[in-house]
Amino acid sequence: MKPTAFEYFTPSTVQEALQLLESQGDEAKIIAGGQSLVAMMNFRAARPEALIDINNIKDLDYIREEEDELVIGALTRERTLEVSPLVKEKCPILAKAITHIGHLPIRFRGTIGGTLVHADPTAEIPITSVALDAKMKIAGPSGERVLNAGEFFLTYLTSAIEENELLVEVRIPTLPPKTTAWSYVDISRRFGDFAIVAVASVLSLDNDGVCKEARIAMGGVAPTPVRAKEAEALLAGQKITDSIIEEAAIKAAESDDVDPDSDYHATAEYRKAMTKVLTQRGLKEAWTNFEGSK
């Protein structure tokens, strides 16, 4: 099918974009990479009356390091992040997660800001941002505000962005390579499909291989990506072994926050079972890669 007609605007600054959001009202949509939005418009599942195209706001396309954070402009393409030496060095789990997004042509257009605001609970960057405690910088008519990833996602396809606001920047704590084990694992029906369940794991370790802090985010198990709090608490202060990994995986799957729906991709029971499998697989992979890199 074809999209319905819309007014089209091409602001070249954030200020202009915010003014357009005000003047066009709640039927206006921001378009960045358009890799979800245009597909929805083609099916007329989305029928915005106006599109505000931010692709000309070149100021929103950057990756830099500031102290212990990676600072990423919202318009940065997924492919740019995937191949960025800085991202690979400072936050390799992000580069790895991005390789799971669709296929290459999608990543050449899709942006970090777009996928975050689209807020699909099985999407790679939202899940990873929750595991990493990323911060979202949001511009609005009365200035900027910052939200943690944990409070940014409200429910299916709904973020905390108000209709007159624009996500402008993502700040991600960098991972010290010598003391961080990480992995991103998922299962999908076919290569390139959205995940049925996905798990991002980050373990901060001390010099003796004891886990100081575990951060595990799960996608496809609830209306937003969720943290496996009980499993994280179990792993904190522990030496990583096969048995504690299995125990953590059971706790992750039994968490109250793991409350998947059944749909035509998978039943709720299957998703729950896979939460255990993938948490176990992910933690093992994180630990094995970490040990192997020493």
Place this chain on the structure above:
Amino acid sequence: MADKRQVKVKVNGVEYEGYAEPRKLLSDFLRDDLELLGTHVGCEHGICGACTILFNGEPIRSCLMFAVQATGAEIMTVEGIAENGKLHPIQEAFNEHHALQCGFCTPGMLITVYHFLKENPNPTEEEAREAVSGVLCRCTGYTQIVEAVMAAAEKMRIAA
């Protein structure tokens, strides 16, 4: 109906100028307005890959962009792969290895492989398989497509 906007693009080295409503997809603009029918339109939601083109050298789904967004861009479609009426080595390999049956996915395949072999002239079969996985072919089962990609890579290495 929203007003039409001017669209100026360079496609396969030729400058084009046209007018499109903002809602006109780039894939439809290429086909309906520029009459470049090589780019095929399958699913119209970015899954099938038949409409893949090179946009400033990068493979993208032309059904997930609006024509008005393309002004100023350099585009390559499947029509731009052959040079002076001579098939490109990738096209020759697809022909020789029977890498198409109905041919609907072939424009997307050829563009995808063109970009892939430019980035990775000496791929493994596994890498070739991953590269073409973003274009759906329901005829061949991919075996001959992967054979053609590997053969094309060899042809291009010899010619280089």
